[in-house]
Amino acid sequence: MKNVNWVRKLTSRKLWTAAASFVSMMIVATGGTENTAAQVTALIMAGASVVAYIIGEGLTDSANAGIEVGVEIEDAEKEV
Numbered sequence: 001m002k003n004v005n006w007v008r009k010l011t012s013r014k015l016w017t018a019a020a021s022f023v024s025m026m027i028v029a030t031g032g033t034e035n036t037a038a039q040v041t042a043l044i045m046a047g048a049s050v051v052a053y054i055i056g057e058g059l060t061d062s063a064n065a066g067i068e069v070g071v072e073i074e075d076a077e078k079e080v
Helices: 006-010 013-029 034-064
Strands: none
Touching (some): 006 034
């Protein structure tokens, strides 16, 4: 079985749109109102934005963890 890239999956807008659409249609199919379905869809998409942001920031931080930023300070005694 191939390895699944979960980071890519969880940050995919297609995945979250499909999940929100599925839940929305299930709410309407089971007798819920369209207003309720729209509110739940909005909550799912808002949660998806938060998940994507957190994962993206984590990847950025981990990529930058190995990079050292240094400032060279010239020794005043050597210039004299």
